[in-house]
Amino acid sequence: xxxxxxxxxxxxxxxxxxxxxxxxxxxxxxxxxxxxxxxxxxxxxxxxxxxxxxxxxxxxxxxxxxxxxxxxxxxxxx
Amino acid sequence: xxxxxxxxxxxxxxxxxxxxxxxxxxxxxxxxxxxxxxxxxxxxxxxxxxxxxxxxxxxxxxxxxxxxxxxxxxxxxxxxxxxxxxxxxxxxxxxxxxxxxxxxxxxxxxxxxxxxxxxxxxxxxxxxxxxxxxxxxxxxxxxxxxxxxxxxxxxxxxxxxxxxxxxxxx
Numbered sequence: 001x002x003x004x005x006x007x008x009x010x011x012x013x014x015x016x017x018x019x020x021x022x023x024x025x026x027x028x029x030x031x032x033x034x035x036x037x038x039x040x041x042x043x044x045x046x047x048x049x050x051x052x053x054x055x056x057x058x059x060x061x062x063x064x065x066x067x068x069x070x071x072x073x074x075x076x077x078x
Numbered sequence: 079x080x081x082x083x084x085x086x087x088x089x090x091x092x093x094x095x096x097x098x099x100x101x102x103x104x105x106x107x108x109x110x111x112x113x114x115x116x117x118x119x120x121x122x123x124x125x126x127x128x129x130x131x132x133x134x135x136x137x138x139x140x141x142x143x144x145x146x147x148x149x150x151x152x153x154x155x156x157x158x159x160x161x162x163x164x165x166x167x168x169x170x171x172x173x174x175x176x177x178x179x180x181x182x183x184x185x186x187x188x189x190x191x192x193x194x195x196x197x198x199x200x201x202x203x204x205x206x207x208x209x210x211x212x213x214x215x216x217x218x219x220x221x222x223x224x225x226x227x228x229x230x231x232x233x234x235x236x237x238x239x240x241x242x243x244x245x246x247x248x
Contacts, residue, residue, distance in 0.1 A: 044132040
């Protein structure tokens with residue numbers, strides 16, 4: 001558990017959020033390549049679930065970015 | 079939980095270019111997170127583009143083009159032709175006394191030209207050792223993820239006629 005000064009705690013939270021964003025992005029890149037391969041093979045039925053899941057992943061990334069932005073704002077301005 | 083950034087009374091440049099090193103750590107992380115989130119948006123746009131192409135997909139109409147005479151090739155023989163346009167190389171293989179198959183000659187990995195390996199009875203891509211089944215064009219080995227698009231053949235009066243493409247997406 002990080003019991004350091006508030007500035008360091010904020011950095012730890014931001015680092016954790018960034019790792020989550022990176023993981024979600026890797027999944028999203030894989031999803032795009034898989035959907036594209038499927039589409040090029042003539043299986044167009046995979047496009048809708050691919051777009052929905054990609055939208056959910058983007059929303060999660062956006063929420064994490066909001067979190068990072070808020071922490072940054074709160075810690076640096078008190 | 080608050081979702082939006084606290085309104086700041088400081089000018090924007092002070093937010094983006096902090097004086098202290100401790101602040102710089104936050105700004106660099108926030109900007110990197112923004113970059114990653116924009117990349118995520120790019121991936122979403124890619125998926126939406128594929129969805130739009132799928133929703134507005136119209137099956138193309140293919141011409142009927144004579145490819146070869148049925149007795150032109152010996153068993154195991156090969157003929158190269160182009161179909162449906164002059165920019166689409168295809169390969170015709172006579173696999174038996176009365177069986178013929180034809181596929182797009184572009185490897186589905188990086189579009190190198192595949193050739194028929196008679197000894198192994200398979201189509202091979204020499205660039206990255208991608209192997210395809212001559213029976214149905216499916217991938218046997220190597221980096222390609224998709225089967226070769228197949229050319230539909232009709233036999234009309236001793237002539238093999240290309241009548242369409244199967245498994246060609248996009």
